[in-house]
Amino acid sequence: MGINYIYPEFEVVRNDARCIRCRVCERQCSNQVHQYDKDLDLVISDESKCVNCKRCVSLCPTRALKVVKSDCLLRENANWSNDNINEVYKQAGSGGVLLSSMGNPKPFPVYWDKILINASQVTNPSIDPLREPMETKVFLGKKGSDIKHDENGNLITKLPPQLELSMPIMFSAMSYGSISYNAHESLARAATALGICYNTGEGGLHEDFYCYGPNTVVQVASGRFGVFKDYLEAGAAVEIKIGQGAKPGIGGHLPGTKIVGDISRTRMIPEGSDAISPAPHHDIYSIEDLRQLVFSLKEATEYKKPVIVKVAAVHNIAAIASGIARSGADIIAIDGYRGGTGAAPTRIRDNVGIPIELALASVDKRLRDEGIRNDVSLVVGGSIRSSSDVVKAIALGADACYIATAALLALGCHLCRTCHTGLCNWGIATQKPELVKRLNPDIGSERLINLMNAWRHEIKELMGGMGINSIEALRGNRLMLRGVGLNEKELEILGISHAGE
Amino acid sequence: MKRVFVNEKWCLGCHLCEYNCAFANSGETNMAKALKNVKIRPRIRVEEGGDAITFAVSCRHCSDPICIKSCISGALSRDETGTVCIDHDKCVGCRTCILVCPYGAISEDENGVIQKCELCVKNAAGSPACVAGCPNRAIIFEER
């Protein structure tokens, strides 16, 4: 109170004429916002605890509840926004670094929304995906450019290891620990049913999920948690995580309170000890060190699995990607600055990195200029929100997209951005058993499958409209894109023309 | 036959099934009107124990139902689908069925006769409202 007081951000509005005192809101709120008062026969709300996750709103059977933005604001100031001021208050009170979750919410330009997709008219036919085959299968991995023949003149058809996906989307890295067992199970089951991959993140692979290995990308991050021979061998591909779009240059920290039971066992660290992923890999201080790690992992997996190197999109990304391509990596994953996180320092999340659209365009161009684009596949993530984002990314030059926030939304996430509290009411970013059980993987996997099938349909519709019936003919096909409201420089970087040109 | 099955692994103890049941059997079209200021008498009941165990119980629609065999008025019977149904005109409220049901799935209604889950075949829901309203698919309606 007093000088520390910040008026709650949200208001819980209850229509008492509708409230039947079923107390679902009370039972379902892990933040204890709602409380039934027997004497008053009223459900009372303490909005100071509300994070606006909409669990109560979603479960209220009579629609008696809504959560709205509080209008108790400070005096309007175009320079000093309420958020700016409140953050100063918080830091003046605590002396600490501000923490946030999920992706950068600031109003930076979203280039996907300034790019439009082409369609066929008259001069060539659009293709009806309901009548004609429409192919979305992709192979990720090093292809090389030169074909070899044996002494009899026959083709030598051996390719380096490839990751086969039924559609150009994967669920990106989210560790067991940052998200729940049931969230992982949902992702793993959905990926398997869909013929795509999910990613363990740096939390290791729970023993129950080894059976989903053919659809699993196992991650090796700076903390090396849960990494051992069986783990590497279990996955379809191995990913070296250098950085994350939400917090480039920053490591991770899962507090010891979350390192319990299965999580401790899966991460292979003692219960209660903090899981600290260092900012850099302490065996990678330059590009030649990366090459050593890439080949160590290839040796460990007998050159049977593609190695992915994941980096955050930062200013010099084109050169970095070129270096990675030459390090022996089979796939480069680039994470844009709007990518999500379970917890990151707010300042870093909101101010470091570059948009994935620009990073992708410049990396694809750079690799082509150097003639090595066919030596690596490109996977991009960091706020791919819809099938049209996927189509635009592929046309800009990506081989596939990583999605995480969209996947979490399918699992019930309402983007309240308080993952770091561990009290996720939707059973996703929590390890509390009574919250974890709120995500039934039967539902979770079904919703993920629905989402991906819906996107696949939309991708096919968009492709058909362009007269393209195979996703590889879309890859890098920038003529299919036009910019709107972009300046010359942006168009140049994106390698696209302005609409009307 | 299709029955209601409960998987306590996914039951959240939210009690929504009870309210959905009471609403479905209220004959009202608005839940607030049906249940506001009413002590509900659901035909499904959530049990709660320590260790976050919660689960719902309703009539199992046994294949060899002892409630029917014990009914002194002939009010209980199985319909052609196997649903154990109650004829409220015949029931005199003797509660012998309550005395014999090993699941505690039969209870007294507000009129002194008994009520039990009839899989919503007699109300406007048409299929079990507890199942439709369960937010975590802990209650499912299927053939096993």
Add this chain to the structure above:
Amino acid sequence: MDMKQYCIIGNGVAAAGCIEGIRNADSDAHITVISREAHPVYCRPLISYYLEGKTKLENIGYRSHDFYEKNNCTVLYGQEAARIDAANKRVRLKTGEEIAYDALCVASGSIPFVPPFQGLDSVPRKYSFMTLDDTLALEEALGKDARVLIVGAGLIGLKCVEGILHRVKEITVCDLAPRILSSILDDECASIMQRHLESKGIRFLLGDSVAQFEGAKAQMQSGETVDFDILVLAVGVRAETGLVKEAGGNVGRGILTDTKMHTSLDQVYAAGDCTESHDISCGQSRILAILPNAYLQGHCAGVNMAGGSEVFDQAIPMNSIGFFGLHIMTAGSYFTPEEGGELYEERGDGTIKRLFSKDGYLTGFILVGCTERAGIYTSLIRNKTPLAEIDYEMIKQNPSLLPFGKKYRVEKLGGVV
């Protein structure tokens, strides 16, 4: 092969159970039902509800109108069996007609027991309360000014009280026993119910009996005199065992059967109130004249008559009975501490719960006013569930499935039962 001929003596709930049991195993063969009463099977316990106005005559039928037709039964209404010729597999009716059978079920029920009261013949309006005909006759006599004396404070007498109270001027109930419902309640519970009934205006003369009747006046042994207009005799019932006994079958207080409801006579089965049952709550054989028992026995007999195989070995006494809104449930046997029994007792506002256990099993209970989910307790007795396998402490307080443990629940709630 010729179709089998089935015969059932009696047309009560045991007979209905027997018909449905036969049909379970044999869908075609003809069944002859010998019915002393001129009514299709009805719910005998409903006669008091009928008088009370809680049910109507058209709803008193136990099964639908086409029950016999659908089940290929011929009902001989108003007929009585006179003799069973077990050697030749024939039943002779009082009319002299004979019915051949391949399998016979004796479901003859019980008849009211009337003690030899002095001067009973001088009573102008006296009734039993067993059958629908008794009931209709009694109903004729009821009137706003009528004073009623009911002899017998057992289940039949008190249900009669409940049925007619609002239709007569006053009711006096006498019983030789010192408490009401002596067969199912202990002293305290009986007195709670007694007080409840007294609050409705009923007068009890307990530990007392009629010494002699003088017309519409009863001279009690205590010396008191009761003037009445209507006398209802509800002293008790006796199992109708005569036919089997005369045919040479083993009979105790009731007809003796094995767990397949077969008597000692070849192809003669018995079911219902005329039989003795093996009460698993106490391990003794006794007459359990309750409706669920009758149906279950009848059904079991029917299945076995038709060549199927069913065993009825879970008989226990149990009663759910309410008077004027106060409900009581009882089941099983109550062992005192001297008999090795253990008692759990819980009292609430006008409620009593008594759970009796012995040797690690629940053997019986009395629930006054707190009957929710009592079937869970009943199942513990019937299934002889070892209390060590469940959380007895928890279930004592709250009959629920939680104390059974996860495995049980997964099986029962996640599977077909």
Add this chain to the structure above:
Amino acid sequence: MRQLEGQIRIPSGCAISAVISRDGRRMTGEKIIESLKPMHDRSNGLGGGFAGYGIYPRYKDYYALHIFYNDDLCRTECESYLRSNFVIVQAEIIPVRKMPAITNEPLIYRYFAQPLPSMLMTWQLDEDDFVARAVMEINTHLEGSYVFSSGKNMGVFKAVGFPEDVGVYYKLDEYEAYSWTAHGRYPTNTPGWWGGAHPFSLLNYSIVHNGEISSYDANRRFIEMFGYKCTLQTDTEVIAYITDFLLRRQKLTLEETASTIAAPFWSTIERRPPEEREKLTYLRTIYSNLLITGPFSIIVGFEGGLMALNDRLKLRSMVVAEKDDKVLIASEEAAIRAMEPDAAHVYAPAGGEPVIVKVKDGAY
């Protein structure tokens, strides 16, 4: 100002036809010109062209460079480049018949030349690579000069105009070839430019193409990694480079090339026998960006043969027929009938199924 070809992407519809003698017998250009007349409406007067194989027996060991010049200044600049890289044994104006239907002619020259051995040494390239590079160099960097034919014993003749006029203009009745391909153009948004007409050719490969490929930029951006420069932004150009890349540089067979650019659907590949499945999967995977989607029918001319190919959905018409030792291919059967009224075995090849016709060994 209207943009010229190369400054803007130009999709176009078209007519194609071809004839080849399996016995290697020489045919004048008259018949192939005839074939385009019934398909007049498939062109719009903005481009027509022909490729003939076996037309320069006298200079068969020399690269025949056909070049358009905007003016003499350009020619001087280009010839100086040529002289420093090639031994030129013959340089001449390509003879034409002046006619009202063909206007705005550039200067049209041809050179029979061989790379200077010293240059081959310097660049460590074989002859073909050297010539291809030189063509790219001229077309990309020498403004006003455009090499439109660079093979041996073959030549491309093209212009803005209706194709039947272009044939007469170039006096094709005076050339004899064992194989002819022809093209009538219907560009949708350009005044048309001589260089942009078809066939498009590099070294011995020539392409005539009808269609508008939806994979254009994906194909272009991929093939440009390998030294090609798509200066015209036309489908035909990129197909020509892909063909050169796969056939000449990667040494794929014609069938393998067809299986790359018109790869079977994955569902089809899965049904094939293991060995073939492995090969098709390999080709589709390694050169996934060379898959051509959208409607096309193309005829690839090469030394000693032709290959006709439709897109895998067969979104463009193309028929094949035979007459004696001749195989005839065209967008419409009428075109075939114009060449050989009683041609037999007329059929429409399935989408993605290459029709490969080769002249008997030694007959060309």
